[in-house]
Amino acid sequence: MNQSSNWDPQIAQNAIDELKGQPGALLPILHKIQNILGYIPKDSIPMIAKALQQTSAEIHGVVSFYHHFRTSPPGKHILQICRAEACQARGSRQLEAHVKDSLKVDYHATTADNTFTLEPVYCLGNCTNGPNIRVDDDIIAGVTSEKFDVIKEQKNTFVVELA
Template sequence: MTTTEPQPGRTVAEVVTDTVAALDGQRGALLPILHAIQETLGCVPREAVPVLAERLNLSRADVHGVISFYHDFRSEPAGRTTVKICRAEACQAVGSSRLVDHVRDRYGMELGETRSDGALTVDQVFCLGNCALGPTVQVGERLHGRVDAAKLTTLIDSALAS
């Protein structure tokens, strides 16, 4: 499991500096660097922004703008179980909004939130590539099609229990 704590003896700044050094030669290096940092730390912590800005000769606003624009980046680690609900047009047409309402009603969570116990994060995505079987949900790394409220409850409760 990834965490915001860097490897023992390494600060966030050191992780960011090493990641930039490894990937800075790429054209448009900010996105791959952000992905690598999130893979290592479980998120892109706020304290990484000024280090990235300095190392890449960008403004802090530029770095923050990219992090906040892309839904995949988070400033806090995700829960142990992540649920992604597709909100693209095909899934919307067959009821993904009802799934969002169900998560709000049953689990008391809004999209983008992580439960206070760190067990669950619920996010929206705008296509999981399973349009013919919508509404589609991804729980952890597993994709599920034709999901209704009952199936979503089963998927989430099962993931939380394991």
């Protein structure tokens, strides 16, 4: 996934051209664009609207309704905290407060250094081992505040080494 804010409108146009003939094409088009770019560029919304003979407001309404879609580039790592009841019973609310305080962001926001985008998730399928988080594609079980701090430091170090 390219998470660059320098997007090429042709990427959106290719997704539109490929999928616009499908019934219910809007969601597949949005998913394809976000899978490639990491987000739905605001400038792609009028392009999608025109191709699907809808208004930009209708497309924006769908994008803003589903929290999965974002209209700005995400951080280098997507961090999700499980908010399901089983994880709550095992301490995810306290973990959530610690993470938000540590990263200085709320849900659906990206840290100032562009390292993490914080998102809620409502089950990671690992209920007996909660509280759980997912960092990118890795599910991590039994996360305490201390364990999160170690994970955060490892991801920050990894990002710095790659830069």
